[in-house]
Amino acid sequence: MSLTEKIPFLDLITPHQELEPELTAVFQKVLRTAGFVGGAMVENFETEFAAFCDAKYCVGVANGTDAVRFALMAAGVQPGDIVVTVPHTFIATTEAISQAGARPDFVDIDEQTYSMDVANLREYLERECYVDRETGKPYHRKFRAPVTAIVPVHIYGQCADMDPILELARRYNLIVVEDACQAHGAEYFSQKENRWRKAGSMGHAAAFSFYPGKNLGACGEAGAVTTNSEEMARKMRMLRDHGQSKKYYHGIEGYNGRLDSLQAGLLSVKLRHLADWNQKRQEAAVRYDQLLSSVEGVVAPHCPSWSRPVHHLYVVRVADRDGLQKHLADAKIDTGIHYPIPLHLQKAYEGFGFKNGDFPVTEKVALEILSLPMYPQLQAAAQARVVQKIQEFAAVGALR
Numbered sequence: 001m002s003l004t005e006k007i008p009f010l011d012l013i014t015p016h017q018e019l020e021p022e023l024t025a026v027f028q029k030v031l032r033t034a035g036f037v038g039g040a041m042v043e044n045f046e047t048e049f050a051a052f053c054d055a056k057y058c059v060g061v062a063n064g065t066d067a068v069r070f071a072l073m074a075a076g077v078q079p080g081d082i083v084v085t086v087p088h089t090f091i092a093t094t095e096a097i098s099q100a101g102a103r104p105d106f107v108d109i110d111e112q113t114y115s116m117d118v119a120n121l122r123e124y125l126e127r128e129c130y131v132d133r134e135t136g137k138p139y140h141r142k143f144r145a146p147v148t149a150i151v152p153v154h155i156y157g158q159c160a161d162m163d164p165i166l167e168l169a170r171r172y173n174l175i176v177v178e179d180a181c182q183a184h185g186a187e188y189f190s191q192k193e194n195r196w197r198k199a200g201s202m203g204h205a206a207a208f209s210f211y212p213g214k215n216l217g218a219c220g221e222a223g224a225v226t227t228n229s230e231e232m233a234r235k236m237r238m239l240r241d242h243g244q245s246k247k248y249y250h251g252i253e254g255y256n257g258r259l260d261s262l263q264a265g266l267l268s269v270k271l272r273h274l275a276d277w278n279q280k281r282q283e284a285a286v287r288y289d290q291l292l293s294s295v296e297g298v299v300a301p302h303c304p305s306w307s308r309p310v311h312h313l314y315v316v317r318v319a320d321r322d323g324l325q326k327h328l329a330d331a332k333i334d335t336g337i338h339y340p341i342p343l344h345l346q347k348a349y350e351g352f353g354f355k356n357g358d359f360p361v362t363e364k365v366a367l368e369i370l371s372l373p374m375y376p377q378l379q380a381a382a383q384a385r386v387v388q389k390i391q392e393f394a395a396v397g398a399l400r
């Protein structure tokens with residue numbers, strides 16, 4: 001690799017060039033059959049992706065936001081309910097909660113995994129809520145509203161610590177919807193069940209996004225929900241299609257949230273390669289870990305014993321994040337920040353009354369995180385150059 005060649009943050013061109021004949025064949029089939037919405041391509045992908053996630057059902061939808069929203073609604077979240085998630089995620093998570101009619105509320109993250117801190121969730125339920133004697137459900141003391149669901153986010157391609165989350169949900173009679181939008185194929189070892197579980201198979205339902213940059217990405221917008229509940233799957237199929245049980249028979253008022261046949265067909269092609277792509281991401285992550293192990297001032301991603309991540313992103317932490325990002329940009333190395341402003345401090349949610357200091361771990365992490373280039377086609381030489389430039393920056397003490 002040339003020392004002056006640009007290293008992109010993400011390569012969306014190479015895999016599509018490699019699969020061009022297969023992807024083109026899907027497009028030709030859609031044109032020749034005029035099967036643009038619904039039909040066999042969508043049903044085939046749903047069957048394949050459900051099997052990939054070890055789930056009984058998959059419902060294809062228009063995008064990941066719809067996936068979270070429809071999952072919450074089908075699980076029984078009602079307008080005025082409170083749904084608990086984390087402030088360290090993309091805003092689509094909380095948009096979907098609001099669009100389901102509920103109020104998003106937050107608990108802080110674990111500083112090592114960046115996912116929901118179980119101790120904070122437990123404290124939230126014990127201290128900020130009381131249990132209603134009639135329903136057995138927690139009610140928020142301040143808002144006087146029922147807390148009905150938890151949305152743990154499998155951030156950066158690594159599952160949240162699901163056993164204790166699911167145990168708290170069982171104890172408090174709460175719905176659990178996994179936000180697995182970054183975790184296609186990630187695994188979690190359940191000590192309770194003494195087996196590995198796939199992201200998308202553990203909660204009442206799980207939401208996936210197939211935005212083009214995901215581990216499994218469409219050539220446009222697409223999403224899906226997995227569940228083991230036949231009734232939830234039935235409700236979500238109605239919600240995505242204007243509330244129809246069959247054409248022109250509307251049992252409920254629904255939405256236009258269907259998965260296009262073309263995107264479903266393209267995803268089916270790519271799904272056959274996902275395990276290999278995930279393995280290459282894992283190999284790239286190991287190389288980064290090894291290269292960065294001797295660089296003082298860099299905190300590499302933490303992988304607990306219960307996790308098999310798929311490294312949607314490779315996120316490091318450094319004291320002078322902005323300085324390092326500029327240094328890498330000057331060396332023609334693209335990076336990202338996921339995410340620079342915690343959700344509780346976003347202008348969109350200023351009406352909720354959150355302030356600096358409410359979620360200190362998230363606020364600290366947001367100032368230090370930097371996402372390095374990560375994709376299946378990332379070469380070892382490119383990674384070595386990325387780390388060399390980080391070492392240059394570290395040599396002058398800028399990372400401490």
